[in-house]
Amino acid sequence: MPRLSLSWLGLGSVAASPWLLLLLVGASWLLARVLTRIYACYENSRRLQCFPQPPQRSWLLGHLGLIQSSEEGVLYVQDLVRTFGDVCLWRVGPLHAVIRIFHPTCIKPVLFAPAVVAPKDKIFYSFLKPWLGDGLLLSSGDKWSRHRRMLTPAFHFNILKPYVKIFNDSTNVMHAKWQRLISEGNTRLDMFEHISLMTLDSLQKCIFSFESNCQEKPSDYIAAILELSALVAKRHQNLLLHMDFLYYLTADGRRFRKACHLVHNFTDAVIQERRRTLPDHGIDDFLLAKTKSKTLDFIDVLLLTKDEDGKTLSDEDIRAEADTFMFGGHDTTASGLSWVLYNLAKHPEHQEHCRQEVQELLRDRDPTEIEWDDLAQLPFLTMCIKESLRLHPPVMAISRCCTQDIKLPDGRVIPKGVICRISIFGTHHNPAVWPEPEELHRTDVRHERDEGGAGADAAALSGAARPRGAAQEA
The missing domain is CATH 3.30.43.20 (Uridine Diphospho-n-acetylenolpyruvylglucosamine Reductase; domain 2)
Incomplete structure (x- = not known):
C-alpha cells in the first residue's frame, strides 16, 4: 500500500487510505474557502474605508x-x-x-x-419564503418579469373601481364598531389594531370574495396572518435565528410552520373551489358577467390570465401571489392610514379643511359615499396623505x-x-x-x-x- 509522508505535520509516514485522502481534500477545500472569505472581507474593508x-x-x-x-x-x-x-x-x-x-x-x-x-437582498426575504413562496415580492429574473406582465390586468381601472364599494362597506363596519365602543363608555382604542382588521377584511373580499366578518368576530385565517407578520419581524432581530435549522427548533419556529399551514390551506381551498366554477369555454362572456355583477376578484384574474405563449399560472403560483398581496396589502395600508389619522389629529386646522373638502364634494349627493371618480377631486386631502406618507412611510x-x-x-x-x-x-x-x-x-x-x-x-x-x-x- 502506498505511504503518504506527513512529516511536515510531525506525523511521519502513514498509509495513504482513500478515506484519509478524502479527508485531506475536504480539509484543504474548507481551508481555501475560509481563507478566500477572509481575504474578500479584508479587501472589502479596505475599499470601504472611504x-x-x-x-x-x-x-x-x-x-x-x-x-x-x-x-x-x-x-x-x-x-x-x-x-x-x-x-x-x-x-x-x-x-x-x-x-x-x-x-x-x-x-x-x-x-x-x-x-x-x-438583486433583492435575500437575508430578510428568505424568512418570508415558506409563507409567500415565489410571488412578486420574492421572485426575480424571468419569473418576476413573466408574472408582472400577467398580473398587470388585475390593476386595470375597470377591476379596481368596484373595490371602492368594498372599502366603504368595510370602513362603515369599523365606524359602527367605534360608535358602539363610545356608547359603552370607552374613550381609548388601539387605532392600528382596528384599522388592520379593516384592511384585512377589505383584502379578503377583494382577493377571495370571502366574507370573514373578521372585524366583528375572531378569524383563524386573519389571526394566522397577523401572527406570521409578527414572527417574521421578531426573527429578523435575532441573528442566531436567521439559520433555519435553529429557528424551527424553537417555539416561534413551530408556531410559524403551523400558521403557514393554516394560511396555505385556506388559499388552496379557495383556488380549488373557484377552479370548479370556471367555465371550460366562453371566458369572455364569463368575465363580462363577473364585471357587471362587480364580483371579479384577484383569484378570478389569476386563474384566467395567460402569458404571451398561452400558458396559465399554476395553483402554486396563484397561491403565492394571493398570499403575497394579503401580506403586502394589509399591514402597509393599515400603517399608512393610522399615521394619516394621527397627523390630522395633530393638526386640527388641516383636519377641518379635509372635512370641508369632502363635505363639499358630497353635497346634495345620493349616495353620500365616496366613489372612484371622486378620488381625483380631493387635492388637499391627497396632499395631506402624501405628506403623512413622507413623515411616516x-x-x-x-x-x-x-x-x-x-x-x-x-x-x-x-x-x-x-x-x-x-x-x-x-x-x-x-x-x-x-x-x-x-x-x-x-x-x-x-x-x-x-x-x-x-x-x-x-x-x-x-x-x-x-x-x-x-x-x-x-
Whole structure:
C-alpha cells in the first residue's frame, strides 16, 4: 500500500487510505474557502474605508442591535441622517458590511442598476419564503418579469373601481364598531389594531370574495396572518435565528410552520373551489358577467390570465401571489392610514379643511359615499396623505445586494458582495433633501390659502410636493 509522508505535520509516514485522502481534500477545500472569505472581507474593508461609520458596539458585534424596531430606533436613524447626510457604513458582526443610503443621488445608481447587478437582498426575504413562496415580492429574473406582465390586468381601472364599494362597506363596519365602543363608555382604542382588521377584511373580499366578518368576530385565517407578520419581524432581530435549522427548533419556529399551514390551506381551498366554477369555454362572456355583477376578484384574474405563449399560472403560483398581496396589502395600508389619522389629529386646522373638502364634494349627493371618480377631486386631502406618507412611510427601508461594483456619483465605489440598505425613512427626513423635514409648512399654508385657494394651499402643505433639489435629482 502506498505511504503518504506527513512529516511536515510531525506525523511521519502513514498509509495513504482513500478515506484519509478524502479527508485531506475536504480539509484543504474548507481551508481555501475560509481563507478566500477572509481575504474578500479584508479587501472589502479596505475599499470601504472611504465610507464614514458611527461608533461600533464592539469589534465582534459591529453595529448589530443599535437600531431597534422602536421609537428610539427611528430617532437613531434620524441622527445618522443628520450626521452623515448621504451614506454611512454599517457593520453586522465582524465580517458583514452594509451601506446605509439616505440621499437620492446615491440611491439612484443602486436602483437603476440591472436586476442581476443589484438583486433583492435575500437575508430578510428568505424568512418570508415558506409563507409567500415565489410571488412578486420574492421572485426575480424571468419569473418576476413573466408574472408582472400577467398580473398587470388585475390593476386595470375597470377591476379596481368596484373595490371602492368594498372599502366603504368595510370602513362603515369599523365606524359602527367605534360608535358602539363610545356608547359603552370607552374613550381609548388601539387605532392600528382596528384599522388592520379593516384592511384585512377589505383584502379578503377583494382577493377571495370571502366574507370573514373578521372585524366583528375572531378569524383563524386573519389571526394566522397577523401572527406570521409578527414572527417574521421578531426573527429578523435575532441573528442566531436567521439559520433555519435553529429557528424551527424553537417555539416561534413551530408556531410559524403551523400558521403557514393554516394560511396555505385556506388559499388552496379557495383556488380549488373557484377552479370548479370556471367555465371550460366562453371566458369572455364569463368575465363580462363577473364585471357587471362587480364580483371579479384577484383569484378570478389569476386563474384566467395567460402569458404571451398561452400558458396559465399554476395553483402554486396563484397561491403565492394571493398570499403575497394579503401580506403586502394589509399591514402597509393599515400603517399608512393610522399615521394619516394621527397627523390630522395633530393638526386640527388641516383636519377641518379635509372635512370641508369632502363635505363639499358630497353635497346634495345620493349616495353620500365616496366613489372612484371622486378620488381625483380631493387635492388637499391627497396632499395631506402624501405628506403623512413622507413623515411616516409604512416601509422604512429596502435592501439590495451588489453582485458587481457600483459606482456612486461622487466617485466612491460600493464593492461587490456588499448589501445596500436604502433608507426610505432616512431619505424622507434628510434636511439636504427636504427643508425642515420634521415639520409641515404651516406658515406657507396659511399664506397660500389667502393668495391662491385650495390648490395652492395643498401644494404648500405637502413638503413632499417640493423637495429641495428635486429638479436636479430627477
